[in-house]
Amino acid sequence: MKTVLVIGGGVTGLAALYELNRWKKENHSDVRLVLAEASARLGGKINTVKAGGFVMEAGADSIVARKANAMDFIQELGLEEEVVYNAAGRSFIYSEGELKLIPADSVFGIPASVESLAKSNLVSAEGKVEALKDFYTRNEGFTKEDSIGKFLEHFFGKELVQKQIAPVLSGVYSGDLNDLTIASTLPQVFDYKESYGSIIKGFEENKKKWQSGSGKKFISFKGGLSALVEAYRQKLDQTEILLNKKADKIDKANGCYRITFSNGETMEADHVVLGIPHPAAEKLFADQALEKEFGGLKNSSLISIYVGFDVPDSMLPEDGTGFITANTEELGCNACTWTSRKWEHTSESGNLLVRLFYKSSHPGFSSLKEMNQEELLKMALRDIEKGLGITAQPAASEVTSWTDSMPNYLITHPQTVAALERKLNENYPGIWIGGSSYYGVGIPDCIENGANIGKGIIENL
DSSP, X not given: XXXXXXXXXXXXXXXXXXXXXXXXXXXXXXXXXXXXXXXXXXXXXXXXXXXXXXXXXXXXXXXXXXXXXXXXXXXXXXXXXXXXXXXXXXXXXXXXTEEEEOOSSEETTEESSHHHHHHOSSSOHHHHHHHGGGGTOOOSSOOTTSBHHHHHHHHHOXXXXXXXXXXXXXXXXXXXXXXXXXXXXXXXXXXXXXXXXXXXXXXXXXXXXXXXXXXXXXXXXXXXXXXXXXXXXXXXXXXXXXXXXXXXXXXXXXXXXXXXETTSOEEEESEEEEOSOHHHHHTTOOOGGGHHHHHTOEEEEEEEEEEEEEEEGGGSOTTEEEEEESSTTTOSOXXXXXXXXXXXXXXXXXXXXXXXXXXXXXXXXXXXXXXXXXXXHHXXXXXXXHHHOOOOOEEEEEEEEEEEEEEEOBTTHHHHHHHHXXXXXXXXXXXXXXXXXXXXXXXXXXXXXXXXXXXXXXXXX
């Protein structure tokens, strides 16, 4: 009898087991399927917390609707009736002591028309004129493996990129744009430059793809994103699920692999899926040959702070859903989502719920890591007072630190992952890496990656 062990109960591991579990039932296979999760819960970076009449997502808070609609997992898991969409609203950038609207006719801060550029109050007249060179400057050397920051600055100039585009795009992809490739972030900017001769014109011609009339670009579930995790768990009826089961070591043994757990127990498996962050995966091997490949992968840190108030969210600016901080000098936070405005299901009474993000890219982050939860909450309240003018006392809060667990896709990321895959295939056939450390950070990306791993194991079985 063959054994497949999935280490890590995040959505990648769950999706892999879903494929294997279904195949096992359909083919009446005797393969043993086991999931080992180090913590007391499944879900990984999906973790819904409910308190004080609020629904708070300690990790990921939504799924990109465009990607989810192109896949079948919501229907397969029976979650159609649970889907909720974000409320349409405008986003702001906190700059020069005030909230300034990101132009409505823009995509990740990139103007989708000349009118959008002209009306921006984030960029000076000189910066707008410089950005027009996008229409007459040809691409003569950039490829999709080049830095997206340098690419955009070459055609738009520094001011538009630094004041309007970078705050948005860096927030989405968690890193300095100069360290991120076009291919791993927004490859469409390259395609539009090649096809239309202008990035702005490309977005203008493809506006419907990016800006739906309803503004419903993201989805969640009535009870929070953990509904997705629970739906997967219920489908794994042919899988042994082991919680509080931390894997410490992987050794080759008898033509397969012996996994040693922190409690001293061992298990042998023919296939092992590492659905855990790459630093945890690296620690399982006593193999210096893998250190170089794992060493090329980088993570950053993030602190998420939810604060709920016993005041109506109508206190917020009309038609807004949050702001991004333009620079690191004005506020301590990198961004603030007005959760109760953006997601109606998160506040039973319609009271105000906001979420602040503090990233390791901020110069002051090192001091944040030393703070306890009470100190972090006080800092968040100061940012809320300065950014939104709200001085009420919190009715609920949730502070979560994601230390060294937010993947950064550097320019060398594709080559690093490919080299790691080759090394594992050569020396550890039957061991599979998966998850946001390697193949995409969004929930649909992780689900697709997990499903592909499951199908790959099935072919081997």
